[in-house]
Amino acid sequence: MNIDSSNVSERDNHLPDKNDWQYLLSEFQSISHDFLNKLESKSVATLSPELAASGLSEKGEGMTELLNTLKSALLPQMSASRGPRYWGFVTGGSTPVATFADWMVSLLDQNVAKGGDSIATQIERQTIEWLVELFDLPSSFTGLFTTGATASNFLAAVTARQFAGQQQDIDVAKAGMRALDVEVFSACPHASMIKTLGLAGFGQHNIVWVNTEANSEKMDTQDLAHRLETSSAKSKIVISSAATVTGTSFDDLQHIAEVCQEHKAWLHVDAAFGIFERLLSYETSDGDYVSAGLELADSITLDGHKWLNVPYDSGIFLTRHQELLFQSCHVAAPYLVNSGNGPDYMSLGIENSRRFRAFPTWMTLFSYGREGVAWWVKKNREQAQQLASYIDKSVGYQLVYPCDLNVVLFKPAGKTDCAEVLRQINQTGRLFLSPGKWDGEDIMRAAICNWQTEQTDIDIAINVLEEVAATLS
Ligand SMILES: *Cc1c(COP(=O)(O)O)cnc(C)c1O
Numbered sequence: 287m288n289i290d291s292s293n294v295s296e297r298d299n300h301l302p303d304k305n306d307w308q309y310l311l312s313e314f315q316s317i318s319h320d321f322l323n324k325l326e327s328k329s330v331a332t333l334s335p336e337l338a339a340s341g342l343s344e345k346g347e348g349m350t351e352l353l354n355t356l357k358s359a360l361l362p363q364m365s366a367s368r369g370p371r372y373w374g375f376v377t378g379g380s381t382p383v384a385t386f387a388d389w390m391v392s393l394l395d396q397n398v399a400k401g402g403d404s405i406a407t408q409i410e411r412q413t414i415e416w417l418v419e420l421f422d423l424p425s426s427f428t429g430l431f432t433t434g435a436t437a438s439n440f441l442a443a444v445t446a447r448q449f450a451g452q453q454q455d456i457d458v459a460k461a462g463m464r465a466l467d468v469e470v471f472s473a474c475p476h477a478s479m480i481k482t483l484g485l486a487g488f489g490q491h492n493i494v495w496v497n498t499e500a501n502s503e504k505m506d507t508q509d510l511a512h513r514l515e516t517s518s519a520k521s522k523i524v525i526s527s528a529a530t531v532t533g534t535s536f537d538d539l540q541h542i543a544e545v546c547q548e549h550k551a552w553l554h555v556d557a558a559f560g561i562f563e564r565l566l567s568y569e570t571s572d573g574d575y576v577s578a579g580l581e582l583a584d585s586i587t588l589d590g591h592k593w594l595n596v597p598y599d600s601g602i603f604l605t606r607h608q609e610l611l612f613q614s615c616h617v618a619a620p621y622l623v624n625s626g627n628g629p630d631y632m633s634l635g636i637e638n639s640r641r642f643r644a645f646p647t648w649m650t651l652f653s654y655g656r657e658g659v660a661w662w663v664k665k666n667r668e669q670a671q672q673l674a675s676y677i678d679k680s681v682g683y684q685l686v687y688p689c690d691l692n693v694v695l696f697k698p699a700g701k702t703d704c705a706e707v708l709r710q711i712n713q714t715g716r717l718f719l720s721p722g723k724w725d726g727e728d729i730m731r732a733a734i735c736n737w738q739t740e741q742t743d744i745d746i747a748i749n750v751l752e753e754v755a756a757t758l759s
Pocket residue numbers: 376433434435436437476478479529530531556557558559589601
């Protein structure tokens with residue numbers, strides 16, 4: 287099974303051939319080495335990428351041409367988002383073990399729809415159990431991997447919908463929402479939650495807005511209690527945050543859960559990256575752990591492809607009410623019978639055919655353990671605080687909000703245009719930040735969630751900020 291590239295180019299057709307493995311594996315190895323070795327010197331982002339226009343190839347261009355194009359035109363225009371100084375949005379970077387696992391996922395190409403033909407289903411189930419343990423949640427939480435936190439929030443919306451239906455003797459999955467009398471309450475939901483409330487039929491514009499506490503994105507629990515009290519809807523759903531994506535505010539989940547119980551409301555908590563706080567258990571000024579009460583939620587969204595540093599396609603949905611999720615996602619079909627060991631994943635999620643997306647998380651937890659994950663989470667939080675304290679003292683920038691977790695919010699000092707400064711920073715290719723809003727004003731966000739980020743990266747970032755500030759004064 288050994289062929290070299292000259293053989294590949296001499297072929298008179300471009301059809302798949304089992305002799306291609308060796309060639310592609312050796313190319314893959316050298317490309318991987320090259321990409322990883324250059325990761326830290328490569329431009330962190332390609333701000334204006336260009337793909338040559340081209341029509342569909344009739345006979346195929348073949349692998350030699352493919353690899354030429356890949357190396358010359360595509361790879362140089364990729365971002366270094368897996369690297370140590372891509373701080374836009376909330377972006378992790380896959381670790382060596384997680385990346386290896388993802389290669390394995392492609393190699394193995396399992397369909398984790400139902401059990402009965404592979405160990406993959408059991409591995410996904412064990413991964414969920416390990417995550418529940420990692421985050422110190424009760425074992426009554428079960429769930430599954432999704433494509434991302436957005437898909438998890440969608441499952442939260444449909445499960446909550448089914449719960450509301452159950453309160454009103456309507457099987458929403460079967461009968462639809464027409465007769466359902468329900469209200470959704472939220473203070474500062476992630477944009478993806480608003481999107482999924484639209485997808486699930488609640489309507490993006492049909493949210494009862496709860497006040498936030500002053501100068502914070504934290505839900506005002508008293509205001510929530512008041513709104514639930516005065517609502518005439520037969521069913522109520524509360525969407526809470528731990529933490530919000532900009533201010534990293536944690537709602538007071540303990541009290542919110544009590545209020546929800548009192549009003550028989552469903553409580554969903556979007557804890558996409560804030561849940562990693564549980565590995566640090568940092569306290570609020572009044573001595574409570576900030577995510578205390580999370581265990582009382584009816585459902586929880588979390589994201590592996592952020593702070594867990596596994597590749598994309600790693601959202602996680604957890605709920606204490608698997609039967610409602612099952613009712614929402616199961617459809618009876620003769621060729622889709624469940625395998626018998628509890629419901630299969632095709633009856634608990636959006637997709638029927640499913641990528642073996644739990645594997646990178648399984649390998650991560652197997653290999654690095656709780657301490658490994660806690661190591662980079664703690665490190666990133668300290669790095670964010672170091673950056674925040676530099677910004678707070680700097681002449682060129684102004685910290686707009688104290689950094690509690692791993693997101694630093696700031697803007698240029700004085701009246702300088704924030705968007706322009708952000709563009710200049712990203713243009714250096716040494717650092718990548720993303721925009722945000724705070725109190726109606728444009729700001730920049732630096733979110734640090736990468737295992738690879740080191741002191742030298744913080745130093746480089748500070749140099750970039752100093753250089754850009756100098757050109758402005
Ligand atoms: C990132 C994020 C999401 C969306 O996650 P995707 O994985 O991008 O779909 C949802 N909620 C919160 C709080 C997030 O930070």
